[in-house]
Amino acid sequence: MEACDLVIIGGGPAGLAAAVAARQAGVENILVLERDSRLGGILNQCIHSGFGLHTFQQELTGPEYAARFVSQVKGLGIACLCDAMVLDLAADRTLTVIHPERGIFTLHPKAVILAMGCRERPRGALNIPGFRPAGIYTAGTAQHLVNIEGKLPGRECVILGSGDIGLIMARRMTLEGAKVKVVAELMPYSGGLKRNIVQCLEDFDIPLKLSHTVVNIHGKERLTGVTIARVEQGLPVPGTEEYYACDTLLLSCGLIPENELSRGAGVELSLVTNGPVVNDRLETSVPGVFAAGNVLHVHDLVDYVSQEAAAAGENAARYILEAQTQTGPEIPVTCGPGIRYTVPQKIRLESRDEDVTLRLRVDGVYRNRRLTVLAGDAPVSSKKRRALAPGEMETIRLSRKPLPVGIRELRVLLEEG
Amino acid sequence: MERKLICIGCPLGCELTAQVEGGEVREVTGNTCPNGERYARKELTNPTRILTTTVRVRGGTLPVVSVKTAGDIPKGKLLACAAALKDVEIPAPMAPGQVVVPDILGTGVDLVATKSVERA
Numbered sequence: 001m002e003a004c005d006l007v008i009i010g011g012g013p014a015g016l017a018a019a020v021a022a023r024q025a026g027v028e029n030i031l032v033l034e035r036d037s038r039l040g041g042i043l044n045q046c047i048h049s050g051f052g053l054h055t056f057q058q059e060l061t062g063p064e065y066a067a068r069f070v071s072q073v074k075g076l077g078i079a080c081l082c083d084a085m086v087l088d089l090a091a092d093r094t095l096t097v098i099h100p101e102r103g104i105f106t107l108h109p110k111a112v113i114l115a116m117g118c119r120e121r122p123r124g125a126l127n128i129p130g131f132r133p134a135g136i137y138t139a140g141t142a143q144h145l146v147n148i149e150g151k152l153p154g155r156e157c158v159i160l161g162s163g164d165i166g167l168i169m170a171r172r173m174t175l176e177g178a179k180v181k182v183v184a185e186l187m188p189y190s191g192g193l194k195r196n197i198v199q200c201l202e203d204f205d206i207p208l209k210l211s212h213t214v215v216n217i218h219g220k221e222r223l224t225g226v227t228i229a230r231v232e233q234g235l236p237v238p239g240t241e242e243y244y245a246c247d248t249l250l251l252s253c254g255l256i257p258e259n260e261l262s263r264g265a266g267v268e269l270s271l272v273t274n275g276p277v278v279n280d281r282l283e284t285s286v287p288g289v290f291a292a293g294n295v296l297h298v299h300d301l302v303d304y305v306s307q308e309a310a311a312a313g314e315n316a317a318r319y320i321l322e323a324q325t326q327t328g329p330e331i332p333v334t335c336g337p338g339i340r341y342t343v344p345q346k347i348r349l350e351s352r353d354e355d356v357t358l359r360l361r362v363d364g365v366y367r368n369r370r371l372t373v374l375a376g377d378a379p380v381s382s383k384k385r386r387a388l389a390p391g392e393m394e395t396i397r398l399s400r401k402p403l404p405v406g407i408r409e410l411r412v413l414l415e416e417g
Numbered sequence: 418m419e420r421k422l423i424c425i426g427c428p429l430g431c432e433l434t435a436q437v438e439g440g441e442v443r444e445v446t447g448n449t450c451p452n453g454e455r456y457a458r459k460e461l462t463n464p465t466r467i468l469t470t471t472v473r474v475r476g477g478t479l480p481v482v483s484v485k486t487a488g489d490i491p492k493g494k495l496l497a498c499a500a501a502l503k504d505v506e507i508p509a510p511m512a513p514g515q516v517v518v519p520d521i522l523g524t525g526v527d528l529v530a531t532k533s534v535e536r537a
Binding site: 177387 | 422423424425427429430449466467468469470471473479480481483484485492495496499500503513531532533
């Protein structure tokens, strides 16, 4: 394998956008490694529309959005290797890769961008009692079965969790002739976008039961039904149990950034996002290893993934071309009450010419608040928000220039008003 | 008649109440901004959607190809259009934008492929 400057792990929306940006910033030898036999990642199975409103000012389907980036990547002559799985990433950026024709080989690029995306939280992580019959799938697995393999997992369906994939699959199963009986959501609010609640559930009269969860699974070989109950303070309320006969249970209970490789390389991970801790260049704790997209933190819009990944691509390019291998002093970005996390979690004090984009999520539903960023005691940004919800990522752009000298931290606050 | 709906314009998700008389929206309340009223009027008089689904492919590298209506169709025709595609099978190869079913169910809108499927 020829020497390459930049290896991007993952050929989904993050990896492709990172590759394009890195090439445009002047990196010659880029290699994108993709585990699947097609580029595009999860977008290939997200056949619904609503992608690209920010990036292309157009409502595209997932495959169409992916195709735009694939054609950019091809047009720029960027090398992509499909069916290639990275087995190991070492702290010195040595990658061990396996491929059906090339066998096992190693690469040692000057920089790496992590773009592996995320995985769904499986049943085993949910503590649902009952047998383990056939018919229980994560929503994304069902999406793959229906949209890629052309197979319908069942006829009568209950969905646990109102994340966007669960909502999208409620509509998808309905269009394919299945009956979706109910969507149960543990939290008192939906984790999905409003648009999906309306267009995937209400359009088809599918009930959404908030503060409800599955408390029992029936059937031994094949699922025959589930029991759903109301939940108060984290516990099922006795007497509220309802039985739903069904042959399929879809789980849409959260996504977890896929960081086995990052962990192996010694990349510091955040306990909140489950993704790498990064600075404002999206560089992880391992020099020359950058991260973007759902591997870094789970996004709700692919447009933001593309933006973030393009930034990672540019930053990796700068790292390679300017040989800026030393990271100067960094200060933490801390979160006030109500803010769950920010990405990045650290800001470099040097390179005062670059703007900083903070992405964050709140921990509950709030109305009429202000998102304020304090540098020391001085507010450097304060923006009014009429509504905030955990399912909708917030973005704050900070101009570097007014950051006071000598500050010890940036603090993000959620304030009344 | 009073109709209730949730605005999808932003995370606020305003709960809108509309007074509808004889198919005409008289008044919209509960909205915080003009988008809410516009949304309610469209939803209550002429709700439309894009249908996205799959169609079987013969002799392709994938068993199904993803498709969409090239424009909005009436919301009420979503299920009928999806059902009409149950027995449709098209030969590979398919390219994005290629018409799979012209003028689906007389809506005046074509159903087009959204991804490429090569010949196996």
